Amino acid sequence: MPRKRAAPKSNGEQADAQKSRSSKRSKGDAIKEEEDFVLQISDAEENDEEELVQSKDEQEVEMNMVRKPKRLENEEPSFFIGEPINVDEAKRRWPDRYLAERRHGGSKIHKVFLFFFFNPEKCQARRHYKEARVDGHVSFALGDDAHVMAGDGADNYICRIIEMFEGVDGEPYITAQWFYRAKDTVIKDCSNLIDKKRVFLSNIKDDNHLDCLLEKIKIVQLSLNADLDTKMKTVAKCDYYYDMLYHVPFSTFLNAKHDDTKDENDSASAISSENDANQDEGNKNQKEMNLLDLFSGCGAMSTGLCLGANLSGVKLVTKWAVDLNQYACQSLKYNHPETEVRNEKAEEFLALLKEWQRLCAYFSLIEDKGFQKKYVSPEITNNDENDEEVEVDDEEIFEVEKILSICHGLPAGQKKPGLYFKIRWKGYGEDEDTWEPEDGLSGALDKLKEFVTNGFNSKILPLPGDADIICGGPPCQGISGFNRFRNYKNPLEDSKNEQLLVYMSIVEYLKPKFVLMENVVDIVKFAKGFLGRYALGRLVGMNYQARLGMMVAGAYGLPQFRMRVFLWGAHHTMKLPQFPLPTHNVVVRGHSPVEFESNVVTYDDGCAPKLHDKLYLGDAISDLPAVDNNEPRDEMPYGPSPKTEFQKFIRKGKEEMLGSAPPLLPQSDCLLYDHRPLKLNNDDYERVCHIPFKKGANFRDLKGVRVGPDNKVEWDPDVERVYLSSGKPLVPDYAMTFVRGTSSKPFGRLWGDETVPTVVTRAEPHNQIIIHPEQNRVLTIRENARLQGFPDYYKLFGPIKERYIQVGNAVAVPVARALGYSLGLSVRGSGWSPLQPLFTLPAGFPICQSHASDEV
Numbered sequence: 001m002p003r004k005r006a007a008p009k010s011n012g013e014q015a016d017a018q019k020s021r022s023s024k025r026s027k028g029d030a031i032k033e034e035e036d037f038v039l040q041i042s043d044a045e046e047n048d049e050e051e052l053v054q055s056k057d058e059q060e061v062e063m064n065m066v067r068k069p070k071r072l073e074n075e076e077p078s079f080f081i082g083e084p085i086n087v088d089e090a091k092r093r094w095p096d097r098y099l100a101e102r103r104h105g106g107s108k109i110h111k112v113f114l115f116f117f118f119n120p121e122k123c124q125a126r127r128h129y130k131e132a133r134v135d136g137h138v139s140f141a142l143g144d145d146a147h148v149m150a151g152d153g154a155d156n157y158i159c160r161i162i163e164m165f166e167g168v169d170g171e172p173y174i175t176a177q178w179f180y181r182a183k184d185t186v187i188k189d190c191s192n193l194i195d196k197k198r199v200f201l202s203n204i205k206d207d208n209h210l211d212c213l214l215e216k217i218k219i220v221q222l223s224l225n226a227d228l229d230t231k232m233k234t235v236a237k238c239d240y241y242y243d244m245l246y247h248v249p250f251s252t253f254l255n256a257k258h259d260d261t262k263d264e265n266d267s268a269s270a271i272s273s274e275n276d277a278n279q280d281e282g283n284k285n286q287k288e289m290n291l292l293d294l295f296s297g298c299g300a301m302s303t304g305l306c307l308g309a310n311l312s313g314v315k316l317v318t319k320w321a322v323d324l325n326q327y328a329c330q331s332l333k334y335n336h337p338e339t340e341v342r343n344e345k346a347e348e349f350l351a352l353l354k355e356w357q358r359l360c361a362y363f364s365l366i367e368d369k370g371f372q373k374k375y376v377s378p379e380i381t382n383n384d385e386n387d388e389e390v391e392v393d394d395e396e397i398f399e400v401e402k403i404l405s406i407c408h409g410l411p412a413g414q415k416k417p418g419l420y421f422k423i424r425w426k427g428y429g430e431d432e433d434t435w436e437p438e439d440g441l442s443g444a445l446d447k448l449k450e451f452v453t454n455g456f457n458s459k460i461l462p463l464p465g466d467a468d469i470i471c472g473g474p475p476c477q478g479i480s481g482f483n484r485f486r487n488y489k490n491p492l493e494d495s496k497n498e499q500l501l502v503y504m505s506i507v508e509y510l511k512p513k514f515v516l517m518e519n520v521v522d523i524v525k526f527a528k529g530f531l532g533r534y535a536l537g538r539l540v541g542m543n544y545q546a547r548l549g550m551m552v553a554g555a556y557g558l559p560q561f562r563m564r565v566f567l568w569g570a571h572h573t574m575k576l577p578q579f580p581l582p583t584h585n586v587v588v589r590g591h592s593p594v595e596f597e598s599n600v601v602t603y604d605d606g607c608a609p610k611l612h613d614k615l616y617l618g619d620a621i622s623d624l625p626a627v628d629n630n631e632p633r634d635e636m637p638y639g640p641s642p643k644t645e646f647q648k649f650i651r652k653g654k655e656e657m658l659g660s661a662p663p664l665l666p667q668s669d670c671l672l673y674d675h676r677p678l679k680l681n682n683d684d685y686e687r688v689c690h691i692p693f694k695k696g697a698n699f700r701d702l703k704g705v706r707v708g709p710d711n712k713v714e715w716d717p718d719v720e721r722v723y724l725s726s727g728k729p730l731v732p733d734y735a736m737t738f739v740r741g742t743s744s745k746p747f748g749r750l751w752g753d754e755t756v757p758t759v760v761t762r763a764e765p766h767n768q769i770i771i772h773p774e775q776n777r778v779l780t781i782r783e784n785a786r787l788q789g790f791p792d793y794y795k796l797f798g799p800i801k802e803r804y805i806q807v808g809n810a811v812a813v814p815v816a817r818a819l820g821y822s823l824g825l826s827v828r829g830s831g832w833s834p835l836q837p838l839f840t841l842p843a844g845f846p847i848c849q850s851h852a853s854d855e856v
Helices: 027-046 056-062 086-094 096-102 108-118 190-191 228-236 275-287 300-311 326-335 346-362 436-460 495-510 526-541 594-597 617-621 643-648 654-656 682-690 734-739 781-787 800-807 813-830
Strands: 079-081 124-126 130-133 136-142 145-150 156-168 174-180 198-209 213-217 219-221 242-247 252-254 288-294 316-325 340-343 401-410 419-423 434-437 469-472 514-519 543-553 563-570 635-637 672-673 705-707 713-715 770-773
Touching: 079 275, 096 124, 136 156, 136 213, 145 401, 156 198, 156 219, 174 242, 190 316, 190 526, 242 300, 242 419, 252 526, 288 300, 288 495, 300 316, 300 346, 300 514, 300 635, 300 654, 316 813, 346 401, 346 436, 346 495, 401 436, 419 436, 434 436, 434 781, 469 495, 495 526, 514 526, 514 654, 514 813, 526 543, 526 563, 526 594, 543 594, 617 643, 713 734
Parallel strands: 198 242, 219 242, 288 316, 288 469, 316 340, 469 514
Antiparallel strands: 079 130, 124 156, 130 136, 145 156, 145 213, 156 174, 174 198, 242 252, 252 543, 401 419, 419 434, 514 563, 543 563, 635 672, 705 713
16 A cells, blocks of 8 residues: 655646646745745845855755655655656757756756746756656656545545656656546536546646655546447456546536557647547538427527528538427427427437337337337237137228327327327328327238338437437426425436436437537526536436536627526537637626636637627617507518618528528518517506606606615605506505515616616516517517527417517527537538637628617
C-alpha cells in the first residue's frame, strides 16, 4: 500500500477552477512572496548587489511555485532516474518551461523573477526526464497513469503523467492531466448511471510535486463501439477505462479519439473527438434525415429545426410526432401533412414501438431476434376428435376488409389495455370501424401481413435506427413552483416527472443519431439540478456524446426573454452539435442558477461583437389589424403593410421561408390566422377599459388604490370604493393581495417599446401583464405566436384557450431554427470544431432587424 502523504491542494475534480493548482499555499501567498522577492532585488541593486547572493537552495525555495507534500519520517526520497531528455528536444516539446532563460539575460535570479512576472502560472524547468522513482522504490514513466493522494477519506485522484521535470528550485515535478469519475463531473449524484470503472479524460492539467504520486495504475482507452464481450474482457484486466473526454464548458462529453500510434512519452494526450474521413464523406452526401418529435405540442421545435437544417444544406423532415393533446396534434398535422402524428401517451408509444418491431420480425421484414410469434396460421385447425360442426348464421359473420391503424393502450370501447388494430369491416362504413385486440385476428393473418408490410415500407412507425434525430421537451411538472408537494429528495419518484424517464427510454430503444431535449430552467435549478444531471447521465450512460446549454429567445430575434435549457446528444459516430451564439443584443446573464451560470450561451464578458439591437413588442405586432375583445373570426385580411424587417420575414410562406420557392401569393392576398383574443367576461373587460393607455399602467392606476413607501398596495381611505356595473368592485381583492401586495402584474398593460418576459399559456389578465398597448383586450393568439416566432402561415386548431396553451408551451421557433442550422453543420461536418462548444451564425442567416423604419 502506498504511504500516506499530504494531498495536493487542488486536482482534476475541481472543475469550476478550469485549471487547478496542487500547491500547499494559496495563489495570494505566492504573489505575496513574488512581491517580497521584487523588493529584495530592488534593494540589492540600489545598495549592494552582492548582498542579494543567496545559496542555491535558498534561491530555489524562494521561487517554488508548487510546494511538495510533507514527508513522513520513514519515507524515502523521490527522484528522477536515468539521463535527462536532450535539452534541445526538451525545449522543443515544452518551450514554455524555458521562456525565462530564452527571453532574458543576466543573472539566474533575474531570469526566474522576470519569467514569473510575465507568466506566474508556469513553473520553469532546469531539465526534463522520462522516469522517476517515488519513495525510493515505486517507478513511474512519462505517459503512465497514476493515483494521486487525496484528502482523508476521499477517493484517490486519477491522472496521466504528461511531463516530468526538475524545477529551477531543484525539486522534482510532474504535470498531471486529470481523469474524472462520473461523480466528479456535472453528473454528480446521478453517477450510478455510469459504470464505476469508467472515467473521463479532461483537458485540465497542472503541476504537482513528484511526491504526490501514490501508485501506478492501468487505464485502458476503449472505443465507444466496442462489443460487449471485448469490453468486459478488457475492463476486467484494468483499473479504469475511458472512452470519452469531459470538458467543463457547457458540461461537454466527447468521443475520445482512438490512437494506436500515440507516443507514450508525448506530452500531449489524445483529446480530440473521432474524425473518421469515411464517416465525414457519408455525412456530406446525406440529403435527407428523419425526425421524431416527442411531446411535440403543435410542432414549433421540429418546425424550427427543419427550417434551420435546410439552411445548412440538410433536408430534415418531421416524419413522426407524438403528443397527448389532441388539438396540438391537429395543428401539427395541418401544418406538416407529411408527418405521422400520433395522439397518445409517450409510454404507450414506446410499448407500441416494441410490438411493431415484433410484428415486422414475424413477417420477415427485419431480422428475427427471438420475438415470440403470437399469431396462429389460418391453415392450422383444431384437430380435437370431439369437435362438431356448428352452424353459424351468415348475418353474424364479420369479415375484415382492411386494417386501418394500430395503437397500444386502451382505445374507446375496450376494457383491457394492450395492442389493438382499427378494423374496417367488409360491407360496413367508417362509422362502424372498431378497435380489435390482436388475439382476434388469427383468421385475418393475410390482412395483418398486408397492413404490417405496407406500414413497414411507408415507415408509419420508426424501428431502431430509423429516426435520425429525436427532439422534444418532456414535461416535468413535479419541479414547477406551482406544485406545493415537490419531491426534493428524489424527484424521479414523483409521477409528474416520469416523462423524462420515458423520453430517455425511447432514445435508448430507437438509438437515433442525434438527440435534442428542451426544458425549463428549473430542471437545472430544482433539487440542485438533479433532473438535468439525470438527463446528462442517461445520455452518457448510453454512450452518447452530450452538451448542455441555456439559450435566451430574445437573443435570436424575438421581443421576449424566455430562457430555456437545451441538451444535445450525438451518437459516437457523429459530430456533437455546437450552440449558436446570440445574434441580438439582449442581456442574458444573471437569470440562471449559479452552478450552471457558465452554461448560458452568450459571449464572454469583455467581448463586444456587433449584434443587432434587441426587438420590442411593437416590432413584432404593430402591423396587425385592430380587433375587439369579442373578435369571432379565425381568418381575416392582413390590412396594413409590414413596418419592420421582423414583420416582413414572419409573413413569408412556408416554401419561401425555406428558400426553395417564391411566394405563391402576394402578401396582400394572404389571410391572417388566429388573430383573435380570449374573450374576457364583462367584469374583466370593464376593468381593462379603465386601465390608462400609458407605459407601465396596471391595477395600481385604478381609483381607490394607494401605493405605500414599501411599494405595497393599500386601499386609499379617502377614496370611496368604485364598483362595476355588475355590482362587483372595480379593483378585486385578489389583485391587492397578489404576492403580498407587491406585484404590479394584475391587469398590466404592455407597451410597444418593451420586451416581454415570456409568453405564457393563459391569457387571463388577473396575474400577468398581457393587455394590448393600444386596445382594450389581451394579446391575441397570433400576437403571442409572433412573440414565439411562429411564421404567420402556421395555423392552429382547437378552442381559444387551447390555442393559447399550444403557443405558450412551444419552443421559440428562431431558437430551434438556429439549433437546426447547427445540426446541419454537424451532419455535413463543415465549420465544426470538437472542442469548441459555441459557433457564430453566418451573416446571411435569416435574422430580423429591430425597430420600425420608414424605408421598409
